[in-house]
Amino acid sequence: MDVRLVDTVATSGSSPLHRASPRTKAAAAALVIASAAVTTNLFVCTGVALAVVAAAVLSRIPLRPYLSLAGYPAVFAALFAWASAPDALSGALIVSKAVTAALAVVLLLFTTPYPQVFASLQRTLPGLVGDALFMTYRAIFVLGEKLDDLIVAARLRSGAGRHPIRSARATVRALGNLVLYAFDLAQREYDILALRGYSGRLAVPVRRSAAPAVDALALAAGTAALAAALAWRVAWRDLLPYSWMPLAAAAALLVAALVVRFARSGGTRHA
Amino acid sequence: MTHIHVPDGVLPVWLWGSGWVVAVALLLIADRASRRVTARRRLPLVGVVSALVIVAMSSEVVPIAYHMNLTVLAGALLGPSLSIVSAFVVQVVLAALGHGGVTIVGLNTLLTASEMLLGWALLQGGLRLLGTKRAAPVAAAATVATLAVTTTMLVGLIAASGTLGATERETGALDPENLTFASPFSEGALRIGLFSGGEHGQEEEAEHAAGEAEHAEALGLARFATVVYTLGSIGWVLEALVTAAIVGYLARVRPSLLVQPRAPAAVLPAPAEHHGGA
Numbered sequence: 001m002d003v004r005l006v007d008t009v010a011t012s013g014s015s016p017l018h019r020a021s022p023r024t025k026a027a028a029a030a031l032v033i034a035s036a037a038v039t040t041n042l043f044v045c046t047g048v049a050l051a052v053v054a055a056a057v058l059s060r061i062p063l064r065p066y067l068s069l070a071g072y073p074a075v076f077a078a079l080f081a082w083a084s085a086p087d088a089l090s091g092a093l094i095v096s097k098a099v100t101a102a103l104a105v106v107l108l109l110f111t112t113p114y115p116q117v118f119a120s121l122q123r124t125l126p127g128l129v130g131d132a133l134f135m136t137y138r139a140i141f142v143l144g145e146k147l148d149d150l151i152v153a154a155r156l157r158s159g160a161g162r163h164p165i166r167s168a169r170a171t172v173r174a175l176g177n178l179v180l181y182a183f184d185l186a187q188r189e190y191d192i193l194a195l196r197g198y199s200g201r202l203a204v205p206v207r208r209s210a211a212p213a214v215d216a217l218a219l220a221a222g223t224a225a226l227a228a229a230l231a232w233r234v235a236w237r238d239l240l241p242y243s244w245m246p247l248a249a250a251a252a253l254l255v256a257a258l259v260v261r262f263a264r265s266g267g268t269r270h271a
Numbered sequence: 272m273t274h275i276h277v278p279d280g281v282l283p284v285w286l287w288g289s290g291w292v293v294a295v296a297l298l299l300i301a302d303r304a305s306r307r308v309t310a311r312r313r314l315p316l317v318g319v320v321s322a323l324v325i326v327a328m329s330s331e332v333v334p335i336a337y338h339m340n341l342t343v344l345a346g347a348l349l350g351p352s353l354s355i356v357s358a359f360v361v362q363v364v365l366a367a368l369g370h371g372g373v374t375i376v377g378l379n380t381l382l383t384a385s386e387m388l389l390g391w392a393l394l395q396g397g398l399r400l401l402g403t404k405r406a407a408p409v410a411a412a413a414t415v416a417t418l419a420v421t422t423t424m425l426v427g428l429i430a431a432s433g434t435l436g437a438t439e440r441e442t443g444a445l446d447p448e449n450l451t452f453a454s455p456f457s458e459g460a461l462r463i464g465l466f467s468g469g470e471h472g473q474e475e476e477a478e479h480a481a482g483e484a485e486h487a488e489a490l491g492l493a494r495f496a497t498v499v500y501t502l503g504s505i506g507w508v509l510e511a512l513v514t515a516a517i518v519g520y521l522a523r524v525r526p527s528l529l530v531q532p533r534a535p536a537a538v539l540p541a542p543a544e545h546h547g548g549a
Contacts, residue, residue: 003368006368030373033279033373033374036278036279036280037279037280037372037374038280039280069368069369070369072369072370073276073278073369073370073371076276077276077277077278079276079498079502080276080277080281080495082498083494083495083497083498083499084429084494084495094278094281095278097278097279097280097281098278098279098372101278101279101369101372101373102369102370103369105366105367105368105369105373106368106369108367109367109368117367121363125298126298126299126302127302128301128302128305128306128314128317128356129298129302129356129359129360131314132314132317132318132321132356132357132360133360133363133364134318135314135315135317135318135319136317136318136319136321136322136325136360136361136364137322137364138318139315139318139319139321139322140322140325140326140364142319142322143319143322143323143326144326147326169516172513172516172517172520173516173520175513175516175517176516176517176520176521176524178323179323179344179348179517179521179528180521180524180525180528182316182319182320182322182323183316183319183348183525183528185315185319186313186315186316186318186319187312187315187316189315189318190312190313190314190315193315
């Protein structure tokens with residue numbers, strides 16, 4: 001999981017979805033998650049997933065890391081499905097639900113800087129918990145870089161590669177050093193916060209939208225996904241023969257998005 | 272087994288809703304307990320320890336679908352109240368990265384917090400009994416015991432959810448035989464059970480269906496428990512080895528991080544002061 005890449009794409013991206021309001025994007029993601037939770041129709045669930053991928057394609061985010069990060073929960077969902085579902089279709093539905101929800105939240109994270117993602121959530125949480133969210137995300141970057149350096153140093157010293165046990169010991173020692181470093185870092189951070197007047201609440205202003213039309217479109221798409229999921233759940237007897245329709249529509253949308261993306265990237269190269 | 276790898280919409284609302292209610296209540300209690308200045312000083316530590324746990328949880332051991340947790344270590348470093356805060360933060364960030372369902376963040380927080388608290392208690396107890404010289408074996412034993420207990424909690428939650436065999440839902444299935452959208456398991460566009468399969472609308476079949484559903488649930492739960500305990504136990508050993516090595520290293524280099532000092536004995540005033548001076 002390369003959180004640093006996610007953050008770079010979120011902060012440097014300039015697509016319409018990047019410019020939309022963080023709150024609207026979070027609401028749209030919540031609607032997609034609700035539709036994945038509500039639906040019991042494999043085709044509707046897959047259709048919603050394809051529509052989210054189409055939005056990711058149009059947002060010009062790097063697709064390989066996006067899909068691999070969103071596909072990570074599929075491994076565990078498949079294990080649960082294999083252990084508990086009585087047939088392949090039920091298992092596929094479980095995996096599809098996991099992937100659809102993951103696609104939505106990962107798209108939110110790829111198009112919105114993390115302080116903005118957590119800013120709304122922070123206001124509803126106790127002070128300590130909200131602040132810990134920000135500190136955790138920041139620490140992932142700091143510790144990630146430090147861990148890379150420590151592991152390289154430990155392996156160079158132990159001659160890793162030729163001696164796997166010595167290599168494992170060196171890696172664990174690097175982890176132990178990382179804990180010590182983390183502890184010292186935490187104390188320094190608190191001192192800096194106290195010097196800057198920290199009084200128990202980090203204030204993060206929520207950014208406003210720079211693309212109101214995209215806000216409306218994102219909310220409409222999320223609502224449509226939830227409406228489809230509800231319709232196929234409630235009136236499944238009547239709608240079952242038409243299950244292919246949301247899937248086909250989403251597939252067409254994805255193809256169109258891919259064509260637009262490649263046409264633009266081709267045009268940019270020629271320019 | 273710090274959290275349930277179950278997608279949104281599989282567990283019943285009453286279960287994940289209860290998880291949220293209990294988790295929020297615990298968070299409020301933890302926040303109140305952490306209002307002292309000494310606890311506030313440890314806020315950045317919550318951040319860095321949570322980040323360590325997230326990095327560990329994001330590194331999957333692919334063949335056994337297991338990932339490291341480092342929750343026992345986190346519990347030992349943070350103590351009880353901050354462990355609850357850290358458990359919630361870890362689960363929120365993981366959910367934001369698509370790892371675990373959003374609706375089950377509450378339940379996952381409870382599982383992770385249980386693991387941190389139990390790990391903390393066992394490690395503290397073991398270190399007080401056997402001393403920091405035996406920190407590594409104590410940490411290994413505490414890790415295995417903690418993971419065994421929380422894995423059992425996980426299986427218990429899934430059993431309580433009743434999703435393994437009892438829930439009947441329509442899936443909108445595609446019949447692979449004739450590529451129609453009718454149910455492949457019964458005639459016509461009938462309901463296909465998400466876990467049990469088939470709609471049993473006729474009254475005379477109701478009793479038979481109930482028996483079958485019970486049997487399917489027991490079978491599903493047994494299969495789920497077998498998978499979790501079999502693959503999980505390999506993970507427990509890996510986790511115990513890594514935790515033991517790190518704790519052993521910390522015990523040699525900086526034992527004060529692991530052994531929290533007992534509360535100082537109350538200082539009684541001198542008799543002269545107590546009685547108003549000489």
